[in-house]
Amino acid sequence: MGSLRTLLLWGVLSALLPAAAPRAPVLLPAAAPHAPVHGQVGGSVLLEAERPAGFQVREAIWRSLWPSEELLATFFRGSPETLYRSRFLGRAQLHSNLSLELQSLESRDSGNFSVLLVDTGGRACTRVLQLKVYDSVPRPVVQVFIAAPGDAHPPKTCQVFLSCWAPNISDITYSWRREGPTDFGIEPSGLFTDGQVLRVSLGPGDKSVAYSCIVSNPISWDLATVTPWESCLREAGKSYRDVLLVVLPVSLLLTLAGLLSAWHSYYSGKKHKNVCADRVAPETENSLV
CATH class of the missing domain: 2.60.40.10 (Immunoglobulins)
Incomplete structure (x- = not known):
């Protein structure tokens, strides 16, 4: 043909x-x-x-x-x-x-x-x-996941996984950039799933450190920036609130149980005392007769 x-x-x-x-x-x-x-x-x-x-x-x-x-x-x-x-x-x-x-x-x-x-x-x-x-690249979505602390990590260290995703787009490239006056670069060992996930370790000195996820194709690009330490603080606060939500109701129940037990003991003792008084009265009358 x-x-x-x-x-x-x-x-x-x-x-x-x-x-x-x-x-x-x-x-x-x-x-x-x-x-x-x-x-x-x-x-x-x-x-x-x-x-x-x-x-x-x-x-x-x-x-x-x-x-x-x-x-x-x-x-x-x-x-x-x-x-x-x-x-x-x-x-x-x-x-x-x-x-x-x-x-x-x-x-x-x-x-x-x-x-x-x-x-x-x-x-x-x-x-x-x-x-x-x-297609023109849309702005990506970055999610922050906090790893559970373990004995292998130093104290006051926050292990963070940053996940980046651009919806409904193919043939795009993911890359990360640490924002700041000095570019420390991104370690390849911290990248997963073709660069969509970045693992970083943060400490109190990284409170203002921001990371940007850059998505691009040959004709366009866009980025989204997050400050992971804020999520570390929220996660810590969330854990503290979770403890309070569990501890406070249990404490209230124990306190209430103690009050009920004390009231029951007091009421039982008073009733027993009245019964004894009723028994003593006839005996006293008989002895007088």
Whole structure:
């Protein structure tokens, strides 16, 4: 199928070339694929039609190769044409230098593109470009998790895990930065799950130390910053409140139980004393008689 398209293409080019040049165009060596061209969803990108030195273009054909093969734009005898029924209809513009601009980009526009250039001498060259369209990176979400203290850690040390996540985005890179006048760097041994999780050990001297999680892709980046020591303090306060929530009710119950026991003892003793008094009275009366 690809060979048939190529023969048809050369047939069209041969018909358009001057009669003085009946031979097929001479193919120049295909250029190595260029570095990927990056675009952003909703934006535009320019696919440049590079040409060899001294190459005077007479005809040009732009095509989409993947995910589907489509004719996007042509330039014949000084007349540009972009009204082909491709997925880029209404979004493609052919410039005077024969570069192709794609507008209102979508994620599905990523793929390979080619431009075939034919000069006035019958030579032809092909350029292949790869387009990658990315979403703009949103602001990440950073969560702070406090590790339970253990005997292995020095006193007054807070072990912290910082988790970073950017929603609904692929092909992004995570990195961390310690904020401050001096950049101490991030130890690789403290990074987990491709940089999404950072482990740090904090002490009282790190109260104002902040960490930033940076998420990025080739076209955008964003960051979120946290001060972990604040979470250490909240966690300590939370633990203290938890102790109070457990200890105070138990203490109240024990106190109440003690009061009930004392009241019961007092009431029982008083009742026993009254019974004894009732027994003594008849005996006293009998002795008097």
